[in-house]
Amino acid sequence: MIDGMITDPPNIDRKASLGLALRQRILTMELAPGAVLDEVALSEEFGLSRPPVRELMRQMAGEGYIELEANRAARVSSMSYQSLRDFFLLAPMIYITANKLAAENRTRAELDALKQIQQSFQKAIDANDVEGRVFYNDEFHRQLGEMAHNVYLVPSLRRLQIDHARIGKIFYTHPNTPRMQEELELASRQHEEMIEAVERRDVDAAGELARLHLELSRRNMAMYATPEGLEAPTL
Incomplete structure (x- = not known):
């Protein structure tokens, strides 16, 4: 000025x-x-x-x-069947490692920042804000990657996150359903449990939660691609 x-x-x-x-x-x-x-x-x-x-x-x-x-x-950057397949093949290794290293190396300031991001993620769920959910979920896992303090891990994690966010936007854009809301609340609870595991430096729990979280993403994608059929009326 x-x-x-x-x-x-x-x-x-x-x-x-x-x-x-x-x-x-x-x-x-x-x-x-x-x-x-x-x-x-x-x-x-x-x-x-x-x-x-x-x-x-x-x-x-x-x-x-x-x-x-x-x-x-x-x-x-394009997306294809092959890129989605590659994502789900490699993502568990990278995300689990990121969570484990975050539990080992996190600082108090980094943990506080992670908690703030999670609050924003939950608010986006409550407001049915699809773009907010995608953005803050990406920020949550990016922050965990930063907390790992490993120069070799972060570039791979960030590249995976690009398609992770886009997968989330594709498969969460269709109209909300009770089942989808349950899955979103489960994802948020898993975030909270990750925070708790990282805070107490429980490496194994942090890694297992990353595995469960990715399995939830994979299940949601399969649910969207192959939705449950409607019950046939009784004749």
Whole structure:
């Protein structure tokens, strides 16, 4: 602020805002898998020149959010049967390890931040806020990854989380049902139990809860893909 006037934020702040917005739009499926990213429109929306936008695109491609190919526009990372299969094959190993290391290495400040994220996740469930549920579930597991304090684990976890969030948005967008609400409340209780296990540094319990939590995700996906049939009327 200069002489009582608000000045425009520097390019670095605008670039950070663009990065945050793109990540959120991708995770919540506002930008669908395979969608073309309009570099010019993004530059204009966030008041940036083209070079910092391109630099951000390269960074996000390295993180797995975006696909870059020569002589083609940037696109949101695609999803397919193979990517879903790969996710559920590898995710247990990464999430279980993250939880175990978080229980070993967490700090009090990190644990307090995890509790705050969980409160926001529960509020999103109570408000039937699909995008909020997806976003805060992603933040919850991202925070656990940070608490692991392992430079080799975090990149793999973050890449898995991109598709985890998008899977959640796909399979929780259809109309709410009593069974779905029960599953969401179970997921929230598992979060609470993870917090308790990490707080008491119970490595085995933290790892087992991660396994159960992923099994819940897998079951929900199967429930959506193959819904229960309706009862035939009695003749």
